[in-house]
Every structure is written in structure tokens, then in C-alpha cells.
Amino acid sequence: MNLIDLPRGYRGLLPRTTRLADESYLDFVETFRGIAGYGNYDQVAQTGDEAVRQQLGETDDTTPIEDIREVINALPFPAAWQRLMRSHQEMMWRRTRGSFLPFDEALLDAMKAAESEGPGKLVYDPNFTPPDYARREIHLQPGGYTDDPIGGVVYHYGTKVFYAGGNDQDEMHAELVDTLTPPADGVVNRVLDLACSIGQATTLLKDRFPDAEVTGLDVALPLLRYAHYQAVARQKAVNYVQGLSEDLPFEDGHFDTILSYILFHEIPVPVIQATVKEASRVLRPGGTFCIFEFPSASADMPASQRWLIDYDSNNNCEPYSPGFVYLDFHALLREAGFELAPGPKNSNGFLQTIVATRPNS
Amino acid sequence: MTDSAQDTPAPAIGQEVFGPGKQFFDNVVHDNLLESLLELTAAVWTCQDRIMILENVLSDLVGDNRNVAELVEAYQPSAQQEAARAAARAELVQSVFRSFSRRPVPGVSPAQNGVDS
Ligand SMILES: C[S@@+](CC[C@H](N)C(=O)[O-])C[C@H]1O[C@@H](n2cnc3c(N)ncnc32)[C@H](O)[C@@H]1O
Numbered sequence: 001m002n003l004i005d006l007p008r009g010y011r012g013l014l015p016r017t018t019r020l021a022d023e024s025y026l027d028f029v030e031t032f033r034g035i036a037g038y039g040n041y042d043q044v045a046q047t048g049d050e051a052v053r054q055q056l057g058e059t060d061d062t063t064p065i066e067d068i069r070e071v072i073n074a075l076p077f078p079a080a081w082q083r084l085m086r087s088h089q090e091m092m093w094r095r096t097r098g099s100f101l102p103f104d105e106a107l108l109d110a111m112k113a114a115e116s117e118g119p120g121k122l123v124y125d126p127n128f129t130p131p132d133y134a135r136r137e138i139h140l141q142p143g144g145y146t147d148d149p150i151g152g153v154v155y156h157y158g159t160k161v162f163y164a165g166g167n168d169q170d171e172m173h174a175e176l177v178d179t180l181t182p183p184a185d186g187v188v189n190r191v192l193d194l195a196c197s198i199g200q201a202t203t204l205l206k207d208r209f210p211d212a213e214v215t216g217l218d219v220a221l222p223l224l225r226y227a228h229y230q231a232v233a234r235q236k237a238v239n240y241v242q243g244l245s246e247d248l249p250f251e252d253g254h255f256d257t258i259l260s261y262i263l264f265h266e267i268p269v270p271v272i273q274a275t276v277k278e279a280s281r282v283l284r285p286g287g288t289f290c291i292f293e294f295p296s297a298s299a300d301m302p303a304s305q306r307w308l309i310d311y312d313s314n315n316n317c318e319p320y321s322p323g324f325v326y327l328d329f330h331a332l333l334r335e336a337g338f339e340l341a342p343g344p345k346n347s348n349g350f351l352q353t354i355v356a357t358r359p360n361s
Numbered sequence: 362m363t364d365s366a367q368d369t370p371a372p373a374i375g376q377e378v379f380g381p382g383k384q385f386f387d388n389v390v391h392d393n394l395l396e397s398l399l400e401l402t403a404a405v406w407t408c409q410d411r412i413m414i415l416e417n418v419l420s421d422l423v424g425d426n427r428n429v430a431e432l433v434e435a436y437q438p439s440a441q442q443e444a445a446r447a448a449a450r451a452e453l454v455q456s457v458f459r460s461f462s463r464r465p466v467p468g469v470s471p472a473q474n475g476v477d478s
Pocket of ligand 1: 073245
């Protein structure tokens with residue numbers, strides 16, 4: 001089983017766009033994102049925080065977000081920044097999808113052919129329909145995670161641009177996996193990558209724990225099909241399962257460790273609550289739930305950061321992220337019986353990291 | 362707990378990016394100008410990038426009679442050439458978007474204005 005025959009081949013793990021002009025255009029978008037998007041955000045934050053101080057006085061996480069939005073959105077620099085962020089994000093998805101769409105049949109055929117091949121398995125129920133909340137066009141990706149049959153390759157290249165070149169060969173996923181905290185007793189027989197998308201961390205988990213059974217679970221079949229096809233082509237023995245984090249198809253105490261990278265801010269609060277309970281159920285006593293996630297609000301979270309999360313929610317199709325940010329996530333984990341410790345430092349300073357351990361009873 | 366979607370038809374693909382889009386300025390022309398600027402810069406870069414690659418290809422090819430356009434499409438830049446492309450691209454982005462950082466922004470100290478410094 002070989003990689004899908006694309007006109008311009010691959011660069012390492014990453015498929016190349018099908019035309020040079022697409023690569024150049026998307027390279028521009030990527031470089032723009034790094035310089036004018038991430039690079040100019042500090043100015044947006046400073047000018048925004050200063051205006052908020054002048055107009056609203058001292059603020060904390062109870063200050064109505066509507067008031068903060070009104071002050072910062074009226075400033076020209078943040079307005080321009082928002083415009084450019086939204087526009088370049090649209091450019092990224094349109095061009096990425098446009099590049100691979102002419103090859104959709106070859107892509108779908110290759111993924112279909114891989115379904116009956118190993119070493120790992122792809123498990124799904126053809127009658128399963130994802131719940132409506134999971135079918136939003138998160139981050140503006142056309143068809144979202146669930147509804148574009150070629151969404152896997154589109155997600156792969158689109159997120160390459162999103163990470164502004166820092167994850168072309170899964171470097172960022174390698175950092176997650178390298179810094180994952182195994183149970184204190186060192187026993188790792190079964191590992192779950194919860195909401196694994198296209199399996200970038202899943203295969204690396206197998207590399208780190210070669211003797212363990214490694215499973216990636218996600219709601220989105222287009223992403224899992226691509227993940228499985230990639231795993232077959234690279235002979236990685238990992239299993240992928242379509243399912244819901246809030247209703248995990250595993251026995252009690254099945255896993256020794258679970259990784260969850262940026263799932264929780266993308267699901268509604270009742271689903272977050274159920275997912276935490278499910279994670280606790282399927283972990284064995286002493287097992288670790290390693291969480292890398294959006295920050296939780298606190299009294300000292302700057303107004304500009306609250307504005308950024310609000311911008312992202314309204315204009316980058318992140319409908320559920322404020323629900324997560326303003327939830328007392330740590331309390332929720334404790335209520336589900338976890339003992340919490342700060343997780344490893346991550347080079348993405350925006351993220352919080354938590355190691356939630358299921359106590360030995 | 363989750364709403365059942367058994368009868369929900371698949372949503373149209375790309376409502377977010379192919380729809381009417383968002384407006385961030387009271388005067389929508391400002392939105393449009395900025396978006397045009399982005400597309401224009403992307404187009405300029407796309408041309409410049411191709412030319413750079415073409416030059417690389419041609420210099421590799423001196424004296425050879427093969428199809429340059431196909432070779433350009435299939436070209437795999439070396440790490441060094443890739444770095445040169447990235448540097449030139451960053452320079453273009455810096456120059457086109459310098460206007461956003463050269464004029465002082467309220468609340469930002471002058472030292473922090475200026476991508477170039
Ligand atoms: C931001 S992505 C996660 C990134 C991924 N963990 C990685 O390593 O790159 C969020 C993922 O959550 C999945 N998802 C959303 N709701 C879900 C649910 N209820 N159960 C399982 N997966 C879900 C989406 O399909 C998507 O792949």
C-alpha cells in the first residue's frame with residue numbers, strides 16, 4: 001500500500017499541494033499569519049487593554065464581555081487585525097480544498113482500499129450520524145470535521161498553515177507525546193488519543209509505547225479514514241474508532257493513559273461534563289489523563305485575552321470555546337474523582353496543561 | 362444528551378467561507394480594501410515564487426533541452442533554497458504590511474511599533 005499518487009508528491013509526512021501556485025499562495029498565507037497575525041497580536045492586546053482601562057477601569061473575568069468587545073472593536077488597529085485574521089483564514093481553507101478537490105476520487109479510492117488493510121484497524125458504524133453540535137464548520141473549514149469526504153487531507157494541509165510552519169512534520173505533536181505523563185507505576189498497556197483528528201499524535205504514541213495497544217477515537221469519519229490510510233501506508237499498528245467522547249465504547253478501567261489535545265473547548269458544556277466522567281470511567285486506577293487545552297478564565301486574565309477568545313468564537317467558528325473557558329474545569333475534573341497536577345510546560349504558551357490522575361482506590 | 366441528527370441532511374459545504382463574510386469596520390469599503398490587499402499580496406508572492414523557482418530550475422538545466430514548465434511544477438527545492446524562499450516571502454510581507462506598524466498605535470510605545478526595527 002503506497003501513499004496516494006498526487007501530482008507533486010509529498011514532503012516527508014505532508015502531501016504537497018497539487019499545483020505549485022497553490023503552495024506559493026498558501027506559503028504566503030502562512031507567512032502572513034506568523035508575521036501580521038501572531039506577530040501583531042501584542043500590539044492589539046496593548047492598545048486594547050489600555051483603552052479598556054481608560055473606559056471601564058479595572059476589569060476581571062466578571063466584567064461583561066459585551067462591554068470589552070464594544071471598547072476594543074471600536075479601535076482601528078484591532079478592527080484591521082480582525083479583518084485580516086478572518087480573511088486570511090478563509091483564503092487558507094478555500095485554496096487548500098481547491099487544490100485537493102480535483103483529486104477527490106483518487107483520494108477516496110485510496111482511503112477506501114486501505115480500510116481492509118492493517119496492521120491497525122478502522123472501526124465505524126456506517127449508520128452512525130454525528131450529532132449536530134459536532135457538524136459546525138469549526139475554524140471555517142469547509143464541511144467542518146465531519147461532512148467533507150476529503151476533509152482529512154484538507155485538515156492536514158490547512159492546519160500545517162495554521163501552525164505557521166511549526167508542525168509540517170508533526171513536530172508539535174511530537175512535543176505533546178514526548179511530554180505526556182505516564183502513570184507513576186510506569187505500566188502502559190493501553191493508550192487512548194481522545195479526539196485524535198488525523199492521528200498525528202496517535203502514531204507517535206505508538207512510537208513512544210511500542211508494546212502498548214494504541215487507539216485514536218474521534219467523531220469525524222473523514223479524518224479517521226485519512227488517519228487510518230496514513231497509518232497503513234506507514235505500517236503503524238494503531239487502531240482508529242469512530243465514536244463520541246461523551247459515550248466511550250470501552251470497558252471500565254480499560255486505559256492506562258489518555259491524551260486529550262484541544263478537544264474540550266470545541267464541545268458544548270454538557271458534552272464536556274459527560275466526557276470528563278467517561279474519561280474517569282475508562283481509566284484504570286492510577287491512570288493518567290493528560291490534557292492540553294485552552295486556558296480557563298481567572299480574575300487576572302487580561303481583557304485582551306478575553307476579547308481574543310470572544311473574537312475567535314464569533315469569527316473563527318469556535319461556538320463552544322467561551323463555554324469551556326468560563327467553566328470551572330478544574331472543579332469538574334475533581335468532582336469526577338481526579339487528582340490534579342500541573343502538566344508539562346508546552347512551547348505553545350497559550351495552552352494550559354493538566355495531568356489528572358485517577359487515584360488508586 | 363446530544364441532539365440526535367438522524368434526520369439532519371448534510372449541511373452545504375463551505376457556508377462559512379463562501380457566504381457573505383464578516384464586516385469589522387463601519388465602512389465596509391475598509392474591509393474590502395484590506396481583503397483585496399491580502400489577495401493582491403498573495404498573487405504577487407505567487408508570481409515571485411514561481412520566478413524564483415524557475416530560475417533555480419533553469420540554472421540547474423543549462424544546456425539541457427527538457428520541458429521547463431513541467432520541471433518547475435515537479436521541482437523539489439533544497440533546504441537552502443527553501444530557506445531563501447521563506448526569507449524573501451517574509452520580506453514581501455514585511456514591506457506590504459509595514460503601514461500597519463509604522464504609524465504609532467494608541468497605547469503602544471513607539472519602540473514596539475515597526476516590524477522591521
Ligand atoms: C482541534 S481537533 C483535536 C486535535 C487533535 N487532538 C490533534 O492531535 O491534532 C478537535 C477534534 O475533536 C473531534 N470531536 C469533536 N467533538 C467530539 C466528540 N464528541 N467526540 C469525539 N471527537 C470529537 C473533532 O472531530 C476534531 O477532530
